[in-house]
Amino acid sequence: MNKMASQKDPAQVEEVIDEASGKVYLSPCQIACPLGEDIQRNHAMIALLPLDGQETINQIIKIGDEIYEKNPLFPVCSYICGLCEKECNYKDQTGAVRRRMLVRFLNNYYLPYLETKPPLPPPTREKVALIGGGPGSLMCAYELSKKGYQVTILERGSQLGGALRYIPHYRLPTNIIDTTLNNLVRIAHIEVKLGVRMSNGGKTLDDIKNEGYRAVFIATGTPNPRPLTIERERVTGEDLEGVMFGLNLLWDINQGNVSPHLFQGKRVIVVGGGNVAFDVARTARRLGGDVSIVCLECEDKSSKDGIPADIEEIEGSSEEGIRIIYSRGVEEIIGEDGKFKKIKCPRCTSVFDEAGAFNPKSDRSDVIYLESDVLLITIGQAPERAFFQQEGLLDEKGKLDIEQLSLMSNRKEGIFIGGDVRRVGFVAEAMRDGMIAAESIDRYLRGKDLRIGREKEYESATIPKRIDYKPQPELVWAPVEERLNFEPFEKGFALEEAVEEARRCLYCGPCKSCKGCVVLGLQPKIPEIEFNEDLCISCGNCVYYCPYDAAKMESPGGVHFDLAACRGCGLCVAMCPSLALELENWEGERISTLISQLSSETKPPKILVFRCQWAASPPLNEEPAPNIRVIDLPCAARVDTFHILEAFQKGVGGVLVAACSEEDCHRGMGSREAQRSVVALRERLGQLGLQERLHFCTVAPRYPEEFDKELEQFSQKIEAICSKEGQK
Amino acid sequence: MIVTTQKPLDEILDFISPYTNVLIAGCDGCTQPPRGLREAKTLSQLLELGGKLRNKDFNFKTTTTAKQCDYYLTTSALKPQIEEMEAVLSLACGIGVQTLAELFTEIPAFPVQNTHFMGAEEREAGILEERCVGCGDCLIALTGGICPVARCSKGLLNGACGGSKDGKCELNSERDCGWILIYEQLKKQGKLQNLKEFRPPRDYQLSAWRVTT
Numbered sequence: 046m047n048k049m050a051s052q053k054d055p056a057q058v059e060e061v062i063d064e065a066s067g068k069v070y071l072s073p074c075q076i077a078c079p080l081g082e083d084i085q086r087n088h089a090m091i092a093l094l095p096l097d098g099q100e101t102i103n104q105i106i107k108i109g110d111e112i113y114e115k116n117p118l119f120p121v122c123s124y125i126c127g128l129c130e131k132e133c134n135y136k137d138q139t140g141a142v143r144r145r146m147l148v149r150f151l152n153n154y155y156l157p158y159l160e161t162k163p164p165l166p167p168p169t170r171e172k173v174a175l176i177g178g179g180p181g182s183l184m185c186a187y188e189l190s191k192k193g194y195q196v197t198i199l200e201r202g203s204q205l206g207g208a209l210r211y212i213p214h215y216r217l218p219t220n221i222i223d224t225t226l227n228n229l230v231r232i233a234h235i236e237v238k239l240g241v242r243m244s245n246g247g248k249t250l251d252d253i254k255n256e257g258y259r260a261v262f263i264a265t266g267t268p269n270p271r272p273l274t275i276e277r278e279r280v281t282g283e284d285l286e287g288v289m290f291g292l293n294l295l296w297d298i299n300q301g302n303v304s305p306h307l308f309q310g311k312r313v314i315v316v317g318g319g320n321v322a323f324d325v326a327r328t329a330r331r332l333g334g335d336v337s338i339v340c341l342e343c344e345d346k347s348s349k350d351g352i353p354a355d356i357e358e359i360e361g362s363s364e365e366g367i368r369i370i371y372s373r374g375v376e377e378i379i380g381e382d383g384k385f386k387k388i389k390c391p392r393c394t395s396v397f398d399e400a401g402a403f404n405p406k407s408d409r410s411d412v413i414y415l416e417s418d419v420l421l422i423t424i425g426q427a428p429e430r431a432f433f434q435q436e437g438l439l440d441e442k443g444k445l446d447i448e449q450l451s452l453m454s455n456r457k458e459g460i461f462i463g464g465d466v467r468r469v470g471f472v473a474e475a476m477r478d479g480m481i482a483a484e485s486i487d488r489y490l491r492g493k494d495l496r497i498g499r500e501k502e503y504e505s506a507t508i509p510k511r512i513d514y515k516p517q518p519e520l521v522w523a524p525v526e527e528r529l530n531f532e533p534f535e536k537g538f539a540l541e542e543a544v545e546e547a548r549r550c551l552y553c554g555p556c557k558s559c560k561g562c563v564v565l566g567l568q569p570k571i572p573e574i575e576f577n578e579d580l581c582i583s584c585g586n587c588v589y590y591c592p593y594d595a596a597k598m599e600s601p602g603g604v605h606f607d608l609a610a611c612r613g614c615g616l617c618v619a620m621c622p623s624l625a626l627e628l629e630n631w632e633g634e635r636i637s638t639l640i641s642q643l644s645s646e647t648k649p650p651k652i653l654v655f656r657c658q659w660a661a662s663p664p665l666n667e668e669p670a671p672n673i674r675v676i677d678l679p680c681a682a683r684v685d686t687f688h689i690l691e692a693f694q695k696g697v698g699g700v701l702v703a704a705c706s707e708e709d710c711h712r713g714m715g716s717r718e719a720q721r722s723v724v725a726l727r728e729r730l731g732q733l734g735l736q737e738r739l740h741f742c743t744v745a746p747r748y749p750e751e752f753d754k755e756l757e758q759f760s761q762k763i764e765a766i767c768s769k770e771g772q773k
Numbered sequence: 774m775i776v777t778t779q780k781p782l783d784e785i786l787d788f789i790s791p792y793t794n795v796l797i798a799g800c801d802g803c804t805q806p807p808r809g810l811r812e813a814k815t816l817s818q819l820l821e822l823g824g825k826l827r828n829k830d831f832n833f834k835t836t837t838t839a840k841q842c843d844y845y846l847t848t849s850a851l852k853p854q855i856e857e858m859e860a861v862l863s864l865a866c867g868i869g870v871q872t873l874a875e876l877f878t879e880i881p882a883f884p885v886q887n888t889h890f891m892g893a894e895e896r897e898a899g900i901l902e903e904r905c906v907g908c909g910d911c912l913i914a915l916t917g918g919i920c921p922v923a924r925c926s927k928g929l930l931n932g933a934c935g936g937s938k939d940g941k942c943e944l945n946s947e948r949d950c951g952w953i954l955i956y957e958q959l960k961k962q963g964k965l966q967n968l969k970e971f972r973p974p975r976d977y978q979l980s981a982w983r984v985t986t
Contacts, residue, residue, distance in 0.1 A: 582801040582809060582839075589896060622807040623837070624814075687811070690818035726815075732782040733823045 056564040058083055061555040061609045068504040070609050072554030074129035074144065076503045079477035080116045080184075084129055084144060085554045087112060089561025091147055091547035093659075096540060102154050109155035112148065113162075117187045117233070118180055118476065120156055120225045121209060123148035124217040124533075126473050134508035134553050140517025142550045143538075150543040156224050164232045168195040171490055174258040175199065176243060179207020180472045181264035181464030183229060184479030185486075190233035192487050197258070199241040199248070205230070207266050208465065208472065211295040211321075213328050214531040219299070244432035250460060260486045264464035264479065267426035268292075273316065275376050275391075275407070282378025283422070287385030291315060291325030291423030298328055298531075308334030312417035314388065316375055318342045322423040323358040326367050329421060331529050337368040339415065341393040341405050344371045350396040357520070364525050370415070374407045378420065387416040428466040438462065451485040451495035452478060461485055506553040506610075510592040512707055512717060515549045518542065548709060555609050567658050572613040572629035572679060576606050580625035587617035587626065592714050614712035615683030619722065631683055636676065640692050643674035650698040650767035652760055655688070657681040657716070660705040660744050660752070673760065681705070682715030686726045689739060699738045699763035703752055706743040716743060737766060774805040774893070775866040776901045777886035785816075785862065786823050788883040789831065792859035797885075798851060798873065799837030800865035805894050805901065808864035808886065809837045816864070816885065834858065841869030848876055855880060909979035915967050917958030922975070924951030930972040 063070035074084045090108045095101050112119045123145055133141035170193040175182040178200030186196040204210065205226050209217065230237055241248060243265070253261055270290035273280040282288065297303045311334050315326040318340030330336045342352040352359065352371065359369070373390040380386050392411040398404040433439050438456050440446040446455040447462050454460040463478025488495050521536035528534035538546060552559065556571040563570060574595075583603040587596040595610035596617055615628040627633060644651060654675040669675060678684060681704030689700050702723050710716035723741040730736045740759050744751040789795050799813040806812075813835035824831045838850045841863060851873070855861060860881050863870040866888040873882035890903040906923045912930070913920050922928045926944045933952035936943030940953045959965050 580810070582807060584801070584807045584809075586806070622809040622811045623801060624810045686815050687818055690815065690822065693822055694818060729779070729782065729819055730822075733819070733826060735822065 055570050056560050058086065058560055059557040061557050063504040063609060064607055066502075066504045068502040070504045070506060070555055071558055072552075073132040073134055073505040074142075075554060075558070076505055077132035078129050079471070079473040080480065082112055082115050082119075082129075083559065085550065085552050085559040086561040086564065088142065088144075088147065088547045088550035089552065089559060090565060091151075091543055092550065093561075093565055094540065094544055096544070101540065105151055105154040106158050109151050109158070110162075112151070113155075116184075116473075116476070117229045118183065118225055118472075119148055120152045120159070120221055121180075121217065122473060123152060124221060125209075125212060126471065128471060128473060132505075134506075134551060135514065135517070135549065138508070138514040143518065143520075143546055146520075146538050147543055147547055150538040150540075152221070153537070156221075159224060159228045162228065162232060164234060165190050166193070168193055168234055170194045171259040172197065172257050173486055174253050174256075174261045176261065176263045177207060177265040177464070177466075178202070178205040178237070178239075179264060179266050179464060179475065180209065181266075181475035181479040181482075182207075182262060183226065183235075184476035185262045185264070185463075185483045186235045186479075187229060187233045188480050188483030189486060190235065192483070194486070194490075195236075196233070197236040197238060199238050199243070199253075201240070201242055201265075203239055205237060205239075207264075208475075210299055211292060211324075212299075213295065213324050213331075214299065215327070215331070215528070215533055216324065218533055244429060244435060250436050250457070259490055260459045260461065262461045262463065262479070262482045262486065264462070264466060264475065264482075265429060265432070266465045266475075267428045267469055269427045269429060270422065271425040271427050273375055273378070273422055273424060275374055276405070280375055280378060282380055282385070285378060285380035285385040285420075286383055287418055288378060288420045288422070291317065291322060291421040292426060294325060294421060295321075295328060298332075303332065305332065307332040308419060311335065311419055313337070313419040313421060314339055314415055314417045315421045315423055316340070316388075317423035317425075318352045318354055319423070319425070320354050320358055321426075323354045323362055325421050325423045327358075327362050327365060329419070330362070330365050330367055331531060334419065336366075337370055337415070337417070338362070339370045339373050339375065339388070339390060341374050341396050342371065344369075349401075350393075361522065364522075365529065366525070373413065373415075374405060376407070376409065376412070379414075385418070385420050387414050388420065389414055426465075426469065436460075448495070450499055451488075452482045453485055453489065453495060459489060506555065507594070508553060509551050509612075509712075510714060511551070512714060515708055517549075518546055552612070552711065556612050557609075562658075568630065568679065570630075572615075572631060573608055574606055574611050574613070574617065575627040575629060575632075576604075577625045577627070578603075580623045582623045582625075584622060586620045586622060590616050590620045590714075590718060592616070592712060612712060614680040614715050615678065616680070616712065616715055616718055619683055619685050620718070628679065628683060631679060633685065633688070636685070636688050637691055639676055640688060640697075641695060643676070644692065644695040644697055647674050647697075648672045649696075650760075650763050651696060652699045652701065652756075652763055653692045653697045654701045654703060654756065655681070655684045656703040656752075657705055657719075659711045660703055660709075670760070673756070680710070680712040680715040681719035682712055684719050684723065686722055689723075689726060693735070693738065698767050699740070699759060701756060701759045702739075702741045703755065704741070704743050706745060709745065737762065774891070775803045775868075776889045776892045776894075776903075777804050777808070777866050778889065780885050780887055782819055782823050785883070785885050786820060786827065789820070789860055789862065790827070790829065793830070794832045794834070794857060794859045796851075796855055796858040796861040797833055797835045798841065798861055798863050798865070798869075799835070800841040800863070800869050801837055802840040802842065802865065802869070804864075804866055804886070810835065812864055813837055816862070837864075841865035842872050844872060844876060847872055851877075907980070908975060909981055909984075910975055912972060915970060915972070916955045917962060917964065917967075919951065919955045919958055921951050921955060924949070924954060926951075930975065932968060 061070045072085050094104050127145040129144050130141035135141050172195045175198045178198050189196050209222050270292040313329045313334035313336045315322050315338045326336050326338050343350050345351050372393045374393045375388045376391050377389040390413050391407040391409045393407050395406045438454050452461045452463045461482040463482050464475035485495050523534040562568050585598050588598045593610050593612050595607050597605050599605050618626040618628045648671045652673045658677040684702050692700050704716040704719050707716050720741050727736050727739045742755040797813045797817050799809040801809045817833035817835050838847050862883050862885050863873050870882050870884045891905040892901050892903045894901045903923050908922050926942050937950035942948040942950050
């Protein structure tokens with residue numbers, strides 16, 4: 046091993062294994078992210094962005110680069126994803142942390158930079174072909190390129206993007222897709238071949254092999270709309286004039302092939318209850334239509350038969366005047382003179398069966414007829430199967446025969462298949478398939494085992510204890526009368542709003558999988574609790590105070606520390622009545638030495654400040670006044686009564702403890718408990734007439750002027766007290 | 774746990790003002806919060822600061838014991854430390870202080886705590902309340918695990934006095950009525966019939982000054 050490789054970057058995230066379950070312990074958002082973005086770390090870094098200047102932009106680019114490393118399509122995902130938000134521990138309190146909006150905020154600064162982002166080193170390894178130009182292939186290409194492979198994407202259409210090109214522009218602007226994809230192609234040295242057909246007399250896998258490609262990833266998606274059926278029978282009447290597939294409308298409108306008033310004065314029915322159906326309905330509304338949605342599912346999203354579309358889509362479309370008719374199927378499409386007239390809709394009694402399979406049942410005696418001018422069918426999509434059939438990639442039942450861990454075809458070696466064509470899902474899920482396939486292709490071409498060490502199980506971190514939870518910021522949408530067009534209508538975060546929202550993150554995951562504080566230079570490494578069992582009296586104070594359940598009381602037994610769950614705030618250390626605990630880098634002895642040293646170098650009236658490192662970050666570079674010295678703590682919770690008293694014993698005239706406000710405290714209840722112990726100590730100092738020499742204040746992080754003001758007031762007070770004493 | 778509160782620093786300074794070498798002995802036992810090494814050290818610092826204000830320099834030594842009321846353990850733990858000392862400040866409950874006084878008759882032992890009762894803590898609010906009076910005749914098997922002697926202001930044995938209001942005691946509107954707590958608990962356990970059982974007056978002889986193991 047060379048020397049460079051053996052020196053681990055201290056800010057590099059590490060996997061933490063949960064002691065009890067043996068699984069990977071991580072915050073639920075990061076488990077939910079198909080691409081494993083370091084969400085907590087990104088939030089910690091956004092939360093501590095400086096509020097102005099070039100440094101802000103530099104930091105944002107640094108954060109963006111970190112996300113880009115995991116997800117080169119993040120500027121796009123920031124408009125359409127949000128899988129992490131669905132699992133956020135905050136969801137059941139006041140609402141998930143708006144990660145999607147936070148990442149979108151980064152776009153403002155990151156996209157201009159992306160144009161100049163240096164490319165990856167030029168490829169040196171084998172050629173790999175990727176069929177399909179959607180997110181799955183793009184991700185696979187990026188990952189392969191990082192590993193040095195020479196990648197070529199073969200796309201049937203005239204542009205890259207796949208499913209992204211079907212998303213309405215009001216939801217995902219074209220320029221975001223174009224900037225992201227064009228730069229990815231440049232950065233990852235992707236060769237792009239457009240207009241390449243694979244089936245029906247087009248290229249074959251053998252052709253590709255003969256062109257020198259050593260492996261192939263197929264991610265051709267689901268470009269074909271699914272036809273209407275009722276109880277497995279195809280519904281007739283799809284060929285009537287006025288009946289269309291919603292997917293085709295989405296494609297056409299994004300290609301600019303549709304008149305902006307296509308549905309002016311027309312009644313439009315959209316069949317389907319998924320997000321794509323809502324895209325179609327809202328598009329139709331923007332083309333002037335009077336739109337209703339008919340879906341099998343019911344209104345109650347918590348029911349097994351609840352509507353699958355996101356709540357934001359449902360709320361947004363009702364604001365725009367779209368009606369939703371729940372629990373209705375389509376039995377018949379009825380026309381008159383070859384033109385569509387109405388649909389016959391029996392009541393749907395059940396969508397999913399006991400086993401959870403899609404198996405709708407209807408009551409055909411309860412029927413309504415819905416009339417309109419246009420019918421848009423948007424009930425799902427299917428892959429192009431002919432190619433897979435011709436290539437012999439299907440099993441006896443006609444399904445893709447794939448080894449699910451490596452995504453390699455069981456029928457043909459070196460052929461990998463993923464994305465929507467394997468299983469319809471979210472964009473990020475298709476990208477994960479691309480990521481998995483890239484790893485498999487690398488193993489395959491190096492002759493390694495495709496499966497070993499790839500199965501991982503996760504243990505989700507729970508929500509840290511807090512006194513209260515900050516409210517979720519409302520999404521700001523343009524009013525309906527201004528938004529019935531194809532411009533994005535969701536207002537993004539400004540810098541201050543982004544910082545505020547990132548501060549709401551509770552950092553549920555283990556420190557070693559984040560290290561946001563380390564990358565920001567707040568501390569050299571994640572400190573660990575050192576537990577001296579000889580001194581422990583099993584009183585359980587640490588168990589009670591720990592905001593993260595890292596200290597547990599076992600019966601019989603005593604206190605047990607789970608270092609994976611510990612966040613190193615030091616609250617238990619400050620609360621331990623038997624001095625059995627120490628916090629690495631902030632050991633009692635080390636702080637005592639520091640107090641002696643600072644006190645001896647300070648001029649009277651000496652003032653010592655114990656300050657939470659988060660409360661005054663980014664750190665100030667100013668030289669402190671000659672009579673003031675500061676000790677930064679990992680959290681105000683670490684402040685120890687005997688360190689305060691020690692300062693007074695060493696001749697310090699005043700001690701100021703500065704913490705974050707309770708609601709801003711990064712460490713659950715650190716700020717409040719620090720305040721409690723300082724208040725209690727102040728009360729006892731009061732018995733000696735010394736209470737004015739100790740002061741606790743909360744300051745808003747990142748606003749240095751608040752801290753400066755507190756410090757100034759306090760030093761004036763201490764100067765007054767000391768000069769009065771001098772006169773005596 | 775035994776519930777104690779800290780004495781004012783001035784009172785403690787008065788105790789020790791004739792001496793210079795003073796041992797501060799913590800107790801890790803049943804006081805809540807535990808007054809162990811941390812409190813011993815904190816108190817020594819406060820008393821040093823207080824001493825300076827009185828122009829007096831003390832020489833404190835701090836230590837702690839597992840259970841200061843245990844003659845055997847305390848002899849073993851403190852004997853070697855106490856010998857050069859002129860006085861000892863005990864962070865234990867009244868029992869611990871008295872144990873020191875009995876063990877080390879030549880060296881005066883002073884309490885730094887006021888001892889209140891045997892009780893429990895509601896941590897969030899930081900409140901400690903009495904739960905047991907040590908009557909020597911435990912009857913809480915019949916009262917849903919809630920002691921009427923300790924929890925009812927009047928120590929009634931056969932049900933509420935009739936003066937409680939909104940579940941609170943007529944003598945103190947902040948104090949829960951013990952008998953209402955008992956009633957609610959027995960109701961949850963389906964044992965309200967326990968209330969019909971007559972409990973004879975307590976045998977005060979059982980509240981003995983001495984028992985044998």
